[in-house]
Amino acid sequence: MNNFARLKTAAAVAALAAAVTALSATAASANPFLTLFGPQPPREAVTAPAYANPNEDALRSDLRRQTVSYPTSEAPRTIIVDTPHTFLYFVLGGGKAIRYGIGVGREGFIWPGVKTVGGKAEWPDWTPPPEMIQRQPYLPRFVAGGATNPLGARAMYLSGSVYRIHGTNAPETIGTQVSSGCIRMVNEDVIDLYSRVHVGTKVVVLPMTERRAGATGRGVY
DSSP: OOHHHHHHHHHHHHHHHHHHHHHHHHHHHHOHHHHHHOOOOOOOOOOOOOOOOGGGGGSOGGGSOEEEEOOOSSOTTOEEEEGGGTEEEEEEETTEEEEEEOBEEOTTOOOOEEEEEEEEEESOOBOOOHHHHHHOTTSOSOBOSSTTSTTTTEEEEETTSSOEEEOOSOGGGTTSEEESSOEEOOHHHHHHHHHHOOTTOEEEEOOTTOOOTTOOOOBOO
């Protein structure tokens, strides 16, 4: 390469460098962030974490979901609420059931009977019924569905009543008599039960004095 060619190449490189410098200066003046910190790498999309409540891990072992021996004359897919023992059974048939720990009504709000699942909702809104507002006038009139909603992740509405089988954001209440008549489950369990039942599923709520002979509830993992 002769001297003239070298000079032309050097001039071209210098012109390109000047153009890049001018472009960078223009971008920095339009975006002060670049002036302070320089070009930033592309940001990854942020995905909201799935709902989780670490307190659910603190449940007593007997209140955790498990398959157990449960002889019953009820048909498979029936829900049986064992009020005195704070268990809910989803009948599988063949003398087996899935057992869940639950929270039940406090004194004065315990009720027995036979219902059906009249409706289902994911992350349901909560509108306290008038009777509850009358007893507890400080309650909100409406709470949108979400992780802080008292109904938790799922609700199954029981026919002909104001009661529900629903999740809870207070898992420490499972195994206790605390509600106004609704049946509480930890969110992980209510999501599991919700996936197994359909509108029309039979729900048998046992009275507080019921003691089922033969229902041992022993784990069969």
